Amino acid sequence: xxxAGPRLLEKLDGQPWDIEAYIxxxxxxxxxxxxxxxxxxxxxxxxxxxxxxxxxxxxxxxGIKWDKIIHxxxxxxxxxxxxxxxxxxxxxDRYLLKHHPHQLLEGCLIAAHTAQAKASxxxxxxxxxxxxxxxxxxxxxAKAKGLMGKNILGTGVDLExxxxxxxxxxxxxxxxxxxxxxxxxxxxxxxxxxxxxTDFGLYGKPTLVNNVExxxxxxxILHMGASWFTQVGTEKCPGxxxxxxxxxxxxxxxxxxxxxxxxRTLIEECGGGVPGGRKVKAVFPGGPSxxxxxxxxxxxxxxxxxxKKAGTGLGxxxxxxxxxxxxxxxxxxxxxxxxKTESCGQCPPCRMGTNNLATLMTKIxxxxxxxKDLDSLLQLCGxxxxxxxxxLVTGAAVLVQSSLKLFRHxxxxxxxxxxxxxxxxxxxVAAGH
Amino acid sequence: MLKEKHQKEIDDIISRYPVRRSAxxxxxxxxxxxxxxxxxxxxxxxxxxxxxxxxxxxxxxTFYTMLNLxxxxxxxxxxxKSLMCALVGSDQLIGWFHSKLGIKPGETTPDKLFTxxxxxxxxxxxxGPMMQINEDYYERLTEQKVDQILSDLKNTGACxxxxxxxxxxxxxGAKK
Numbered sequence: 249x250x251x252a253g254p255r256l257l258e259k260l261d262g263q264p265w266d267i268e269a270y271i272x273x274x275x276x277x278x279x280x281x282x283x284x285x286x287x288x289x290x291x292x293x294x295x296x297x298x299x300x301x302x303x304x305x306x307x308x309x310x311g312i313k314w315d316k317i318i319h320x321x322x323x324x325x326x327x328x329x330x331x332x333x334x335x336x337x338x339x340x341d342r343y344l345l346k347h348h349p350h351q352l353l354e355g356c357l358i359a360a361h362t363a364q365a366k367a368s369x370x371x372x373x374x375x376x377x378x379x380x381x382x383x384x385x386x387x388x389x390a391k392a393k394g395l396m397g398k399n400i401l402g403t404g405v406d407l408e409x410x411x412x413x414x415x416x417x418x419x420x421x422x423x424x425x426x427x428x429x430x431x432x433x434x435x436x437x438x439x440x441x442x443x444x445x446t447d448f449g450l451y452g453k454p455t456l457v458n459n460v461e462x463x464x465x466x467x468x469i470l471h472m473g474a475s476w477f478t479q480v481g482t483e484k485c486p487g488x489x490x491x492x493x494x495x496x497x498x499x500x501x502x503x504x505x506x507x508x509x510x511x512r513t514l515i516e517e518c519g520g521g522v523p524g525g526r527k528v529k530a531v532f533p534g535g536p537s538x539x540x541x542x543x544x545x546x547x548x549x550x551x552x553x554x555x556k557k558a559g560t561g562l563g564x565x566x567x568x569x570x571x572x573x574x575x576x577x578x579x580x581x582x583x584x585x586x587x588k589t590e591s592c593g594q595c596p597p598c599r600m601g602t603n604n605l606a607t608l609m610t611k612i613x614x615x616x617x618x619x620k621d622l623d624s625l626l627q628l629c630g631x632x633x634x635x636x637x638x639x640l641v642t643g644a645a646v647l648v649q650s651s652l653k654l655f656r657h658x659x660x661x662x663x664x665x666x667x668x669x670x671x672x673x674x675x676x677v678a679a680g681h
Numbered sequence: 682m683l684k685e686k687h688q689k690e691i692d693d694i695i696s697r698y699p700v701r702r703s704a705x706x707x708x709x710x711x712x713x714x715x716x717x718x719x720x721x722x723x724x725x726x727x728x729x730x731x732x733x734x735x736x737x738x739x740x741x742x743t744f745y746t747m748l749n750l751x752x753x754x755x756x757x758x759x760x761x762k763s764l765m766c767a768l769v770g771s772d773q774l775i776g777w778f779h780s781k782l783g784i785k786p787g788e789t790t791p792d793k794l795f796t797x798x799x800x801x802x803x804x805x806x807x808x809g810p811m812m813q814i815n816e817d818y819y820e821r822l823t824e825q826k827v828d829q830i831l832s833d834l835k836n837t838g839a840c841x842x843x844x845x846x847x848x849x850x851x852x853x854g855a856k857k
Binding site: 493574 | 740746
């Protein structure tokens with residue numbers, strides 16, 4: 249952790265689900281303050297002032313989203329916390345669910361109360377078994393304390409939050425697909441427009457959907473004030489963000505850093521650099537759906553706008569480090585296969601595009617490719633980009649494009665030598681499935 | 682039948698949602714917990730409970746990878762093959778399973794004990810290579826660890842190496 253110290257996450261002195269430990273760090277203060285007399289507008293204004301941006305990937309200003317929901321003409325609203333974390337390389341929500349369930353719960357209570365939700369849900373991955381248990385225990389304790397349930401703290405407010413267990417599938421993390429899944433259907437993203445669930449959400453009603461990390465920020469902002477929150481970070485992206493660091497680093501993990509911290513700080517100071525004397529070859533700053541950056545771009549500040557300007561994106565801050573012993577063709581193929589498997593299959597360009605991309609990549613990796621295949625790859629990428637109801641196929645295309653742009657020589661080498669120059673017999677075995 | 686056995690739980694699940702169909706996934710999971718996979722009879726019964734047609738249920742169930750339509754072994758091994766784990770050696774691990782159990786991904790051992798699946802990201806990228814066996818996570822795997830896990834599961838049905846998901850930096854105070 250850098251000089252700024254932890255801001256989002258206070259160290260808890262006790263078990264993560266222990267409500268007393270959370271209360272000792274100022275927990276539930278914001279919720280009590282809200283119930284004691286803050287109006288919904290006050291809360292939304294405070295959020296707008298803080299400039300908090302959604303941490304789920306899009307970076308949409310949270311205050312504006314909340315403003316939309318409280319002023320929507322339809323009276324029936326819902327609230328869903330999106331804890332369906334499926335993005336490869338991102339595991340910050342899992343950290344929060346496991347170690348700070350109360351903070352999330354407080355954020356959810358504030359959000360659900362602001363949205364005047366008819367019903368509120370936390371959509372959580374099925375594989376997060378232990379995390380779900382922590383959350384359940386935390387909810388039971390909050391109920392016992394009278395902070396949740398009927399007639400909260402004697403104010404006459406009734407609020408229940410239910411858990412909904414997701415059954416896997418990558419696209420279910422996309423908010424409209426998640427809502428479809430909660431309605432007992434296949435998790436297929438909806439056609440847009442309407443773009444946002446704030447207009448057309450769960451059961452077709454306005455729905456407030458927020459990411460786990462966003463919600464965890466909210467009690468802190470209300471408790472400490474918007475001006476406290478904007479002390480760190482950049483002007484357009486205030487606050488801190490949880491970076492999930494994985495891949496070829498000595499100490500992979502979840503790190504909280506102010507927005508705008510250079511990528512190098514994260515990899516070298518927090519992650520301890522690349523092990524075994526190897527070097528950084530490429531970094532995914534925001535998971536596989538955004539372009540890679542190379543080792544000469546490590547001074548890029550990690551925030552939404554600067555990365556967008558550099559042609560990539562922060563996404564949900566799943567930083568994946570690739571070292572120089574890795575074959576870029578083989579690793580791109582891995583993600584191409586990932587997108588192929590996870591495409592929900594409803595939009596033809598995606599269903600066929602991801603398949604063809606993976607087929608061509610497999611061909612090149614196996615040494616059977618030709619220069620013509622490279623052209624087909626690029627053509628295909630250009631064709632499928634931006635199509636589809638969600639951005640899955642765009643991500644798949646951007647990945648191949650950026651890999652081809654940055655590491656064209658490796659593709660050429662595969663074609664010229666008619667085999668993978670890196671030893672990856674094992675990779676071929678695994679990639680076949 | 683599910684209904685006789687779990688009437689209370691089914692009622693509880695349905696009561697949580699304002700619209701009945703939302704209870705579909707939780708009920709399918711209940712059925713899977715019962716038999717290890719979702720049987721055709723269970724699908725029909727759930728359709729009846731929720732006032733859906735069987736194809737509506739089938740449409741949903743076939744979409745989700747975590748719902749099994751075929752029986753799986755007693756221990757369902759799911760090894761993560763995403764890049765983050767691949768960078769730290771999941772491919773070798775899959776090869777190791779192949780040589781130890783003699784099954785390829787998607788297959789079950791003849792004694793119906795182990796099913797090997799190769800899956801995408803399970804959200805433990807900081808502690809790879811990793812796998813999930815039934816409900817438990819096993820992280821930072823090595824070949825020795827896998828040997829021990831397999832023999833423990835075979836002999837006692839449980840293995841102390843299961844991490845329960847854990848995180849780096851280590852929880853309880855070590856962070857920061």
